[in-house]
Amino acid sequence: MLLLALDTATPAVTAALHDGTSVVASSCRVDARRHGELLLPAVDRVLAEAGTRLDAVTGIVVGVGPGPYTGLRVGLMTADTFGLALGVPVHGLCTLDGLAYASGLDEPFVVATDARRKEVYWARYDNARTRVTEPAVDRPGDLDLRGLPAVGAGALLYPDTFPDAREPEHLSAAALASLAAEKLAAGEELEAPRPLYLRRPDAQVPKNYKVVTPK
Template identity: 80%
Template sequence: MLLLAMDTATPAVTVALHDGTAVVAESTRVDARRHGELLLPAVDRVLKEAGTALDAVTGIVVGVGPGPYTGLRVGLVTAAAFSSALGGVPVHGLCTLDGLAYASGIEGPFAVATDARRKEVYWARYDDARTRVTDASVDRPAEIAERLAGLPVVGAGALLYPDAFPDARGPEHQSAGALAALAAERLAAGGGGFLDPQPMYLRRPDAQVPKNYKVVTPQ
């Protein structure tokens, strides 16, 4: 088994290779505006560090979000393109929040929150690092503070709003290594728990066509 994992649903452009036992190479850069520029060089860097080639990959793991429109699509489109180039190797989708939860290693109930912009967070609750118990949602921190009172909250969204999430914890950013390790566990257990590799937006994109633009017609 050789899994190529990637996630661009958050400001972290993160790529990793996992051999079914451990992460063999990983690259993470935090830059919310350059997902498209950074992803392919990161893949190349990880493959070189591992001393292998793309055609050795047997499966692709990709974070499906939730995340902002443009960045999220970069990872998903790249995963689909690699799958096609490799003769249809499977693409395993995972909720981005699940990767952060897994990396936290927390054994008791907690939540994960990432920055959704517009003074909102993407979030979900977990019973432990491997078990999500709610669907991913998007809300203002003050609207969910009472529901998450007393729980540790992991991720950049929690760290941005300490008044709402006083027990904010790391990791702050997504790790493709954690996402790959979680996928490897699920594959070893029978291959359940994956999502279709389709974007989880939860709301409309920030960029929209103006409603009242001037139409110019020939006279």
């Protein structure tokens, strides 16, 4: 097994390789505006660090969000392209689940990422491997989380709602790859690689858009 994991659902542009036993290489750059520019170089770095080639990969794992439309689709489209070119399966995993897994917490907690517009993408967990609510997007002030610990950039942005904010701030594909490898080894079926947007794209066609037709 050699899994290539990718995630662009948050400002972190991240890639990793997992050989079925452990992470053999990983890369993470935080830049919310350069997902498309940074992802393929990240893949090149992890392949070079592992001393292998792309055609040795036996499966792709991609974070499906929730996340902003523009960034999220970069990772998903890249994963689909690799899967088609290599003839290997493409597996999806919730980005929040990757952050939860990376936390290593063995108590109830929350994962919250920055959804912009003064909102967060969030979900509750019983422990690092068990999500108990569906991912949602809300204003932090509308949430009553009873003082639960929280991880993720969204938690760090809103200390009034998440007073017990902890690391990690951003997802590393190393955690996503490790979680996927663990689930696959246990015979679990992973999600389809389909985007979890939760709301409409930020970019909209202007309402008074003028259509010009040829005379």
